[in-house]
Structure formats: C-alpha cells, structure tokens
Amino acid sequence: QVQLVESGGGLLQAGGSLRLSCAASGRTFSSYVMGWFRQAPGKEREFVASISPRGGSVYYADSVKGRFTISRDNAKNTVYLQMNSLKPEDAAIYYCAARTGRTLSSLNSGYEYWGQGTQVTVSS
Numbered sequence: 001q002v003q004l005v006e007s008g009g010g011l012l013q014a015g016g017s018l019r020l021s022c023a024a025s026g027r028t029f030s031s032y033v034m035g036w037f038r039q040a041p042g043k044e045r046e047f048v049a050s051i052s053p054r055g056g057s058v059y060y061a062d063s064v065k066g067r068f069t070i071s072r073d074n075a076k077n078t079v080y081l082q083m084n085s086l087k088p089e090d091a092a093i094y095y096c097a098a099r100t101g102r103t104l105s106s107l108n109s110g111y112e113y114w115g116q117g118t119q120v121t122v123s124s
Contacts, residue, residue: 002026002113004096009118014088016122020081022096022115030054030074033099035111036081038092038120045095047106049081059104064090088124093117 008020020036031053039045049070050059058070069082079096097111105111 002029002032002098004098004113004115006094006096006115006118009094009120011121011123012086014086014122014124016086017082017084018086018120020083020094020096020118020120022079022081024077024079024098026077029077031100032113033101033104034070034072034079035097035099035105036070036079037095037097037108038090039095039117040089040092043092045108047108048094050104050106051079052104053102057104059106061106083120086120086122088122091120091122093119 003025004022006022035050036048037045038048047061051070055072067085072079095117096115098113099111
C-alpha cells in the first residue's frame with residue numbers, strides 16, 4: 001500500500017507557473033505508475049498527466065500538453081507536476097494517484113491510491 005500527500009498548490013495570476021509535489025510513503029514507489037488528476041467545482045475529476053515507473057514514458061491530456069510537465073524522483077519517492085502558462089480554466093483541486101503495473105492510464109478507475117488533493121486557484 002502507498003500513501004500520497006500533495007503540496008504546492010496556491011493562488012496565482014493567469015500566465016504564471018506553479019510546481020506541485022506528491023510525496024509517497026513506502027519502499028515500492030518506483031514500481032507504480034503515477035498520475036495527476038484535477039477536479040473543478042461542479043465538474044468530474046479529469047486526467048491531467050501520467051508517468052511510467054522509471055519515468056521513461058509520459059502521457060498528457062490535450063488540454064495541458066505543452067504547458068504542463070510531469071516528472072518523478074524515485075530516490076525521493078516524489079512525483080511532480082510543473083505547470084506553466086496557467087489559465088483560469090486550470091483552477092481545480094489537483095490529485096496525485098498511483099497505479100500498480102507499467103501501463104499508463106487516463107482513467108480514474110485505473111488508479112488504486114489517491115492523495116487528498118491540493119487547491120490551485122488561477123485569477124484572470
């Protein structure tokens with residue numbers, strides 16, 4: 001089992017940048033596919049990005065491609081989401097998630113473990 005704790009959220013203006021972090025407990029972090037999802041008020045939770053266990057493969061939602069970068073540091077049991085050129089529509093609670101296996105997934109149901117989320121607010 002793995003426990004996930006997100007940090008790095010905040011309030012910023014459109015066009016700004018922010019880096020989210022997700023720290024994982026346990027000794028098997030490097031065996032999990034990691035993902036970031038987000039949920040805006042009144043909307044379904046949606047996929048943002050995913051990264052393979054060793055970081056060699058990444059996958060992004062079209063809405064963030066070219067602006068967001070997912071990365072991981074297995075020595076630190078941490079996955080990151082660098083968010084640049086933020087837009088008001090990026091405002092949401094951002095969740096970190098972990099999935100056993102090596103296949104990347106954009107499905108909520110594909111992930112077994114979830115963090116509590118961190119709030120990102122973007123003003124126009």
